[in-house]
Amino acid sequence: MTQAVALRDVRKVYGRRSATVAGLDGVTLDFGRGTFTAVMGPSGSGKSTLLQCAAGLDRPTTGEVLIDGEPIGGLDETALTLLRRDRIGFVFQAFNLVPSLSAELNVGLPLRLAGRRPRRSEVRDVLAAVGLGGHAHHRPAELSGGQQQRVALARALVTRPSVLFADEPTGALDSATGREVLALLRGMVDRDGQTIIMVTHDPIAASWADRVVFLADGRVAGELNDPTPQTVSARVNGLEATACAPC
Template sequence: MNSSNKDAGTVRLESVSKVYGRGEREVVALRNVTTQFAKGSFTALMGPSGSGKSTFLQCAAGLDQPSSGTVYLEQQKINELTETELTKLRRERIGFVFQSYNLLPVLTVQQNAALPLRLAGRKPSRQQLLDVLNQVGLGQRKNHRPAELSGGQQQRVAIARALITEPAVIFADEPTGALDTRSAREILALLQQSARVMGRTIIMVTHDPVAASYADRVLFLADGQLAGELQNPTPVAVAERLTHLGDADAAGNLVHSLSNAGGKN
């Protein structure tokens, strides 16, 4: 996926920095980061602990304000919006998938999936709900509650909830971290399909080289700065790059993932 065309970027960061604290307590979480994410692309964001991955995601998603620089979503400067405008933007144009599924236990699958539209004062049609649940393979489970589902199925509900508003971008933070290997592969394939077939832009933070290999490219962060990227990544190539960045767990993650995943490379 070509990301060199400035106009093609669904999400774009220009010279974004984030500083916490002052004086001796100052911590620079992001340093002058410039990058973009094309429509329909699937990007994994990786780096050692403390590299700035979470801060990057929060600034890109409008959950936190950068100290300097500009964040664009579909050419709109989101860090210049009011909190009310940001809330509306996140509700309508951004989807979120986290390691914890954040489902409401008293609601059914279809009620959980419909929640973003309900909060926006919109009533989804029955067909709209069925379509999105069929996309994630839960059309036959629409009346079940979270406790009646496996972890992988609960994460599918979370993805359906992210898709229901037809967002421009989905931010996924360790979406397979709590799943078994088979469920993780299914969720990653679903995110991959959301990008390639549905044209959603997917930005995923992960520590797992095998998970990253489902993406079109991997962006690496180190000490709050971009430290390179990898197109068409393989687990081995990702782990090698992470090891060079000082991520001592990269090789261990790869061995563990490959032993459970049947050697994807």
């Protein structure tokens, strides 16, 4: 089966000559279609670098990234921009909504940037899917933090992306609102077959995923299927203890 995203011996090096740091060091991973994967690890383990390379936001130094079975390393910047616009969705800790625009206009923005005039029905449908069908005309300041994140999710989903990348999507939310957003993500996977790759530091957030991938020093340090908060916490604590052993 073709994977939604695949990394093959991906290495990302920062710096030059003797002053180099490997953000990723030979990472090979598969992310199946219709799965929810959390990526965790200590600070500096390579989580954000993995997300950026996997999503085509940054180019690996060596190795290969494939989206829907197609290698993206040979794409020029224009083709990469089209890939990110049409086949990849992004959700971040910061909602990044345009304050002066309504929820409806914020959601339709990616389509307008692509030169399409959004149909009101498709925008309303995706807002309804995230539980905001009655908030189309509200501006961000008139919405709670959780509602703003739902608008950001709707904006990421309006292009019907192959994969949704989420970087700490509940980091700015209280625990109750965070659970609502995580339940929404879980439902997108179970109901709609959406593929989600989420970077998080929170064991509770990670427990909503099908699988947790752990990174340490830019390398894969293990995986955990059917995670619980307890099993995730134990694994993270072990990685942090190993990282601090020489301290």
